Amino acid sequence: MGSVSLKNVSKSFGAVKVIHDVSLEIEEGEFCVLIGPSGSGKSTLLRIIAGLEDVSAGNISIGDRQVTDLPPKHRDIAMVFQTYALYPQMTVRENMGFALKLAGMPKAEINAKVTDVARMLELDQLLERLPKELSGGQRQRVSMGRAIVRNPSVFLFDEPLSNLDAKLRVQVRGEIADLHRRLQTTSVYVTHDQVEAMTLGQKIVVLKDGRVEQVGRPLELYDDPVNTFVASFLGTPSINLIEADVTGASDACAARLPDGTEVKLGKNNGCMPGQKIFFGIRPEHARLSLEDQPGAIRARIHAVENTGSDMVILNEAEGFRITAAFKEQRALEPGASVSILPDPAKIRIFDAATGKRIRRGEDA
Amino acid sequence: MKTTFPQKLARGAVYALLLIVFCGPFWGILATAFSKTTVQPGQLLIWPDQPTFDHFIYAWTEVKAWIYLFNSLLVVAIGTVLQTTVSALAAYALARKKFRGAAFISLAILSTMMLPDEVISIPLYLILHQKLPLLGVSIYNSYAALILPLVGWAFSVFLLTEFMKAVPRDLEDAARVDGANEIQIFLKVIVPLVKPALGTTTIFGFLMIWDQYLLPLIAVDDRSLYTIPVVLRSLRVDEIMQQNIFIAVTVIATVPCIVVYLLLQKQFNRGLMSGAVKG
Structure with a gap:
């Protein structure tokens, strides 16, 4: 096993810089998720760690070895690809044993290792099949088996669940988490799915345009985002970000929303009167009531999304939209008038000009 | 219906x-x-x-068709192997590697298909007469002169390039992560996946080399190095040669083509059909 360390890594394709001075420390045995929208550079960063892309600047270490200039085969890594990347002409056994064969391991030893890992992944009945004879989930397990059999220092996963259907995705996600618990191998996992990131990651790295926006534990990022991008990228339904003006005295400001509602921000909130802000509240922290509440945002229900386990209510207030979400089943119909009360402790404020978080005096 | x-x-x-x-x-x-x-x-x-069977016996013993058949088989066997190898390697470089001038090289290779054999016959004749550096001998009037000019063939390079472009890049990356070097990636990952195309180019290459008429005429003047097409032509214009014997030699010349086609038929058909339907 080994830690992964990236120091000031940059990557350009011609004149286009896609990774900007990224530094990152991934502890030994840690499960680190790189998340970001398309084009954020997460896959490029993973390929850089794998050695499939050269860096334009910076250094990469795995364990205590500098691997910046080493080819993939000398980095002691194994990779699971989004497309599985199984060799179509080889059986499951041959696919899993290919790396060991290239390393010159004796046939009997390869067979023993492949059989062991196949048993662990419940692939032992499929060893003589070709990839085309397997389902998507089985192929992905073979792909993981091919990585595990090498017993590498680091596992690299490049959106391994993207090609699976929703149900299978949940199942394989569980299998990956279980594998990591058992093997405790350092893992770097790329995804654009925040549910995968939140459920699998011990550390999450949010990327945007080739830059690290925030690094932290899943709930840390969810509860304490550093900017509007991280706040809106994590969480489904997305956080409500409402443009507002800061009013009142500097030690006890309020946010005046477009409909004129004033929401108190408490003391030492870090805002300056007159400042333009984004008033952020996650849907599950916006309490919805059919009765009129003093100081609440008045709105009308625009749409009701009921998933069975959750109710998501999209509301239309004067000049903005606000979403509320809760677990309990309630009889709510579009068009109904509602009051929405944000939980004061869960309000997050961001500077409208920079998108950066404005922290309370005691948090800053 | x-x-x-x-x-x-x-x-x-x-x-x-x-x-x-x-x-x-x-x-x-x-x-x-x-x-x-x-x-x-x-x-x-x-x-x-x-x-x-008289005409065949005469063609074999008196016309000595076996010599020309042997020459043709030798040239076509070595030529096809070299041509397929060179084409596959060139196609791999053009399809999978990024290098300066790749587009120009592709175009240059492709442009050779636009030149008729007659246009290059005189320069080729002069080149074959050139003495090789270090060795000080020319390859004119040798098997090498019959084979080497056919080793690079734009058609098979072009066809294989297109097939290799279709091989997912992730497979190459997976092999690289698995520890394969460039040769291993080529032989163990790329080649098995373009087998149908290799079957097609092998058959087309075989027929192209087998049918060569102009090249043997300008590359050799020793009759014992003549290939079957050249001999067929000389028998055709031989006024005292019986027509049935000429036809018997024609049958002998056709047999290897049929055998090769039957052997590679499966690959050939798959090669022609691949890409025609989804999946």
Whole structure:
């Protein structure tokens, strides 16, 4: 096993810089998720760690070895690809044993290792099949088996669940988490799915345009985002970000929303009167009531999304939209008038000009 | 949809016509080659008359068709292997590697298909006469002169390049992560996946080399190095040579092509069909 360390890594394709001075420390045995929208550079960063892309600047270490200039085969890594990347002409056994064969391991030893890992992944009945004879989930397990059999220092996963259907995705996600618990191998996992990131990651790295926006534990990022991008990228339904003006005295400001509602921000909130802000509240922290509440945002229900386990209510207030979400089943119909009360402790404020978080005096 | 009788009849008629057009001439030369009855130039028998092997025995022993057949087989065997190898390696570089001037090189290779053989015959003749550096000898009048000019063939490079472009890049990356070097990636990942295309280019390459007429004429002047097409031409214009013997040599010249096609038929058909349908 080994830690992964990236120091000031940059990557350009011609004149286009896609990774900007990224530094990152991934502890030994840690499960680190790189998340970001398309084009954020997460896959490029993973390929850089794998050695499939050269860096334009910076250094990469795995364990205590500098691997910046080493080819993939000398980095002691194994990779699971989004497309599985199984060799179509080889059986499951041959696919899993290919790396060991290239390393010159004796046939009997390869067979023993492949059989062991196949048993662990419940692939032992499929060893003589070709990839085309397997389902998507089985192929992905073979792909993981091919990585595990090498017993590498680091596992690299490049959106391994993207090609699976929703149900299978949940199942394989569980299998990956279980594998990591058992093997405790350092893992770097790329995804654009925040549910995968939140459920699998011990550390999450949010990327945007080739830059690290925030690094932290899943709930840390969810509860304490550093900017509007991280706040809106994590969480489904997305956080409500409402443009507002800061009013009142500097030690006890309020946010005046477009409909004129004033929401108190408490003391030492870090805002300056007159400042333009984004008033952020996650849907599950916006309490919805059919009765009129003093100081609440008045709105009308625009749409009701009921998933069975959750109710998501999209509301239309004067000049903005606000979403509320809760677990309990309630009889709510579009068009109904509602009051929405944000939980004061869960309000997050961001500077409208920079998108950066404005922290309370005691948090800053 | 159910096929009606007139539809079946029409389809049968079309098949029969195609059979006559494609197989008729071959049947004619077989019938003539195995017949004792002498025919005039341009004539073919529809049915064998007094079946005999005499023309084949004469062609083998007196005309010494075996020498020319051996020459052709040697040239085509070595030539096809070299041509396929060179084409596959060139295609791998053009399809999978990024290097300066790749587009220009592709275009240059492709442009050689636009030049008729007659245009390059004189420069080729002069090059074959050039003495090789260090060795101080030319390859003119040798098997090398019959083989080497055919090793690079734009058609097979082009076809294989397109096939190799279709191999997912992730497979190459997976092999690289698994510890494969460039040669191993080429041999163990790329080549097995373009086998149908290799089958197609091997057959086309074989036929192209087998059918060479102009090259042997300008590359050798020793009759013992002549290949079958050159000898066929000389027999054709030989006024005292019986037409049936010429036809028997023609049959001998056709056999290797049929054998190779039958051996690689599966790959060939798959190669032609691949990409035609989704999946």
